[in-house]
Amino acid sequence: MDYALDQITEFVVGARAEAVPNDVLKHVTGILVDSLACALAAKDCPGARVAAAIVDVPRGPGGTVIGSRAEATLDMAAFWNTSMIRYLDYNDGFTAGHPSDMIGALVAVAGARGLSGPTLLSGIAVAYEVFHRISLKHRSYRKDRGALVDNLSIDQGFSVAIGAAAGLAHMLGYDRDRTRTAISLAATNGLPLRASRAGELSHYKGVATAVSTRQAVFACQLAENGLTGPSDPFEGRHGFIEVMEGKAGPMNLEPFGVEWALLRSALKYFPATSNCQIAIWAAFELREDVTAADIAEIVLHTSRFLRHESGSEPAKWAPTTRETADHSLPYVFSVALLNGEVNESSYSEQMLHDERVRELMGKVSVVVDDQIEAEWPDTLQIRVTATKADGTTREIHAADPKGTYRNPMRRDDIKAKWRNLVTSVFGAETDHMFDLAWGIADSDDCTKVFEQLVTE
Known part of the structure; x- marks a missing residue:
């Protein structure tokens, strides 16, 4: 019995869109618009260029690529989007990483399936909650009586893959079995090395979590089509806890349902870590x-x-x-x-x-x-x-720098950042495009919003 896997599964399945509070959806709207600005401003980044060069042509409805009409499979669209969101290092921060990296996968799939704006926003909210709890556990290994554990080599992509899979499963309405499988598969193959952030940083630093979001989409596709996954990826034999602690045991995740942790997430005022x-x-x-x-x-x-x-x-x-x-x-x-x-x-x-x-x-x-x-x-x-x-x-x-939860960026701050990043893309239409993106909560099909943000 993997209690951590069951705990995440029950939260994802139980937190349908109508259960997500309005203040949470409003906060997520700001995160999404901020992330779109980062992506649109980095549409020619190395990860995007690579994705365009090796893109797979979908056999069915292709994934949505932010700012583009390019046809790509769901997993490649997720990689492409996250590469752009992440490249400028201008997107959000929370717990032990950048959870808006997961938005690349959620946008790719929500656009392909024609999901509503509220459904996309609630999927993001669920992804953040799962990311936060996995990251808290991961971060606990980074301290030992106040000292950093220097030999910890697992990167934030682990939390990104699991959180993105959870958000996708929630957004697509998976039942318990498929939800459990998607999360299990994402966790089992989601241990990226932190070598991507050491020494002189390479292009891969900017796409490391994009690889994780691509993996999350693939995990969900496997689960959706009936593939089964490991029963105990967190607490069982050879699972996450055994890898980190030397023996299997409970993961002791922070409980869900007490509060929405993402309300403490932060946006970046400057393009720096x-x-x-x-x-x-x-x-x-x-x-x-x-x-x-x-x-x-x-x-x-x-x-x-x-x-x-x-x-x-x-x-x-x-x-x-x-x-x-x-x-x-x-x-x-x-x-x-x-x-x-x-x-x-x-x-x-x-x-x-x-x-x-x-x-x-x-x-x-x-x-x-x-x-x-x-x-x-x-x-x-x-x-x-x-x-x-x-x-x-x-x-x-x-x-408490500007953007942290005690000193948050408001709508006007995010709009100023949007203008700074995408005026060169949209020109006189910049403010209109901001209002369009901000109004995604009222959209019955988020594809209609993303189609108007195309820059090509």
């Missing part, structure tokens, strides 16, 4: 009375996770690719301090090799702050100590 957002705000505050030329040394006091992920490898002080730079704490901090902004131009070839940025990064060190660590991840914060050439110091403490 989630935990680095607060460093950008701190740099803005510091530059109000300190110039880069004044600085002799900067110490960034952070959580263990932020230091480990974005401030512990030599490559983060010498990024040569966008993928590495937007995950580099010293880079985004230095660019923000020098330029007073972090946007798409911050990752141009010129900026990546700018001597001013390299010189300032050389003055930056990153250390773990015990108090900040104790309050992470509930509070994202950073403490900056800047020592000037004359020996005087300036200290900045920043917390």
Whole structure:
């Protein structure tokens, strides 16, 4: 008996669209529109180009590709969409990853099946709840009495595959057996290595979760057509718990039904990894009375996770690719301090090799702050100590960056981000397209919405 699998299955089957509260659907609408903006702005990213080159032609109704009329199988459309949503590293953050990566799969299938807007939104909501609980368990292995477990090598795609499969099963109205099978298959083949995020980051970093969403769609197709799956993928022999802990046992997932966790999810105000957002705000505050030329040394006091992920490898002080730079704490901090902004131009070839940025990064060190660590991840914060050439110091403490649940991005903030990302695509129609996307909750067929967002 795999109680964790049963627990997820019962939640997915039981949470039909009418049971999802309005405030949750409203929150999901903002997430979806934010994700669409990220995708539309990255329609020519490496993952999208690869998908277009190897695309499979569907024998039936093809999956919906955001911004395109391209014909693709459901799983390839999921890969294509998620590649675009993920590429700019501008989409949301929650628990231990980027759950809006799952939206690529849900849009691909919802558009192909002509599902309603509310059905798509409720599918996203269900996917987020499952993702959150799997990620919580996964994240628990990242700490050992406050210290990061350095040998943990499983990436967030594990939670993405399971959450996406759950959202699809819910959205498509699978019965218990098919739901259970889809989730089991996604879990059994969903353990991607975190090597995709180590060292000098490659193109694969931007498509790693796209591979996971493609896998989730395939798992659902197998389940829908009667294939059975492993009975105990989480708690049984050779299951997830045994892999992580050395012996089988209970997964102890956070219970469903107490609250909708996704209401605590965050959107990104800047195109940089989630935990680095607060460093950008701190740099803005510091530059109000300190110039880069004044600085002799900067110490960034952070959580263990932020230091480990974005401030512990030599490559983060010498990024040569966008993928590495937007995950580099010293880079985004230095660019923000020098330029007073972090946007798409911050990752141009010129900026990546700018001597001013390299010189300032050389003055930056990153250390773990015990108090900040104790309050992470509930509070994202950073403490900056800047020592000037004359020996005087300036200290900045920043917390709860714009976009986090205590300081959320509202509709107007998301609209401003939409304009920034897609005005070059839609021109004078930009605001109309925003209203169209935001109104998806009123659509009886979400395909009609996505067809109007085509940019080709």
